[in-house]
Amino acid sequence: MKKILTGLQPTGVITLGNYIGAIKQMVKYQDQYDSYLFVADLHAITIPQDKEQLSKNTRDLLALYLACGVDPKKNKIYIQSENEYHTNISWLLECNTYYGELSRMTQFKDKSRKNANFTTGLLTYPVLMAADILAYDVDYVPVGIDQKQHVELARDIAERFNKKYGETFKLPEALISSEGTKIMDLVTPDKKMSKSSESQKGVIRLLDDEKTIRKKIMGATTDSETVIKYDPENKPGISNLINIYISFTGKTIKEVEEEFAQKTYGEFKTKVADVVIEEISQIQKRYNEIINNNELDKILDEGREFTRKIAKKKYEDMKYKMGFRR
Numbered sequence: 001m002k003k004i005l006t007g008l009q010p011t012g013v014i015t016l017g018n019y020i021g022a023i024k025q026m027v028k029y030q031d032q033y034d035s036y037l038f039v040a041d042l043h044a045i046t047i048p049q050d051k052e053q054l055s056k057n058t059r060d061l062l063a064l065y066l067a068c069g070v071d072p073k074k075n076k077i078y079i080q081s082e083n084e085y086h087t088n089i090s091w092l093l094e095c096n097t098y099y100g101e102l103s104r105m106t107q108f109k110d111k112s113r114k115n116a117n118f119t120t121g122l123l124t125y126p127v128l129m130a131a132d133i134l135a136y137d138v139d140y141v142p143v144g145i146d147q148k149q150h151v152e153l154a155r156d157i158a159e160r161f162n163k164k165y166g167e168t169f170k171l172p173e174a175l176i177s178s179e180g181t182k183i184m185d186l187v188t189p190d191k192k193m194s195k196s197s198e199s200q201k202g203v204i205r206l207l208d209d210e211k212t213i214r215k216k217i218m219g220a221t222t223d224s225e226t227v228i229k230y231d232p233e234n235k236p237g238i239s240n241l242i243n244i245y246i247s248f249t250g251k252t253i254k255e256v257e258e259e260f261a262q263k264t265y266g267e268f269k270t271k272v273a274d275v276v277i278e279e280i281s282q283i284q285k286r287y288n289e290i291i292n293n294n295e296l297d298k299i300l301d302e303g304r305e306f307t308r309k310i311a312k313k314k315y316e317d318m319k320y321k322m323g324f325r326r
């Protein structure tokens with residue numbers, strides 16, 4: 001059975017972009033693939049985090065995974081920092097990765113530009129991500145397009161390691177759904193919808209209440225035309241809403257354009273808000289049941305034990321091949 005794996009950072013309540021780009025895909029494929037889903041808490045500390053908030057966000061995210069329909073019977077669910085082999089593997093990979101490669105990563109360039117006082121963790125972040133993936137011989141990595149470059153780097157590192165030390169890793173591939181490629185900020189649709197966005201108006205969070213979600217969608221930036229047509233270049237706002245709509249309804253772009261051919265932007269936005277609210281309110285209902293339930297701890301304990309065994313084996317194989325022997 002092929003394997004899929006993904007992780008999300010617990011850096012705040014996840015957005016509609018995270019949900020569509022990563023979680024929805026995990027739910028979609030969980031019957032078909034051997035599935036691994038974790039909380040990337042070690043990645044979160046590449047930028048400063050409040051300790052209390054970090055642990056709360058971690059638990060919230062795990063509860064949201066389940067509330068979104070991730071089935072613990074079909075997925076290994078775990079916390080990255082509870083499996084020390086990820087960081088052990090990461091170091092061995094770091095010594096097979098070039099500074100030039102890491103400094104060329106788009107995300108590193110963006111983030112380091114915003115804050116000149118960045119940590120080396122921000123630079124080596126993609127190597128830890130490569131370790132997360134390569135430890136399990138994963139076939140596919142469901143992510144949004146912003147993470148594609150990192151998955152490709154993981155593949156390059158794996159290929160290099162295999163050549164140098166002998167066949168060790170499977171080469172992973174990013175799995176990107178066409179509609180979930182990149183959900184944009186509702187107010188500034190030329191920017192990605194992001195957890196860390198300063199303005200809250202353009203970002204829908206999975207725990208926003210119904211009224212807030214509706215207000216944000218109704219207030220989305222559009223254009224001065226009246227046509228509901230998919231054209232990301234000239235109509236980024238409307239195209240973004242179409243992307244959101246199709247990921248919630250399973251319709252095609254053509255079907256959506258036909259459905260709203262004679263409708264106003266207001267009518268279209270109302271419909272987008274309806275489908276988003278319907279699905280998110282179900283998620284929130286389940287989230288509230290799960291968050292105080294100690295079943296979550298049992299799932300995490302099992303996930304930790306299972307994944308530690310696999311990652312340990314990979315780490316030992318790497319060490320042996322690299323010459324760490326008595």
Ligand code: TYM
Nearest residue numbers: 006007008009017018021022040129143144147182183193
């Ligand atoms: P993170 O926490 O930034 O984002 C989690 C997932 O959400 C996707 N995403 C989006 N997709 C569509 N539209 C958007 N606006 C949008 N914003 C975010 C991201 O592409 C991602 O799939 N480095 C990763 C976490 C990670 C990881 C891994 C992922 C650590 N190790 C191993 C896969 C495999 C990250 O920071 O994701």
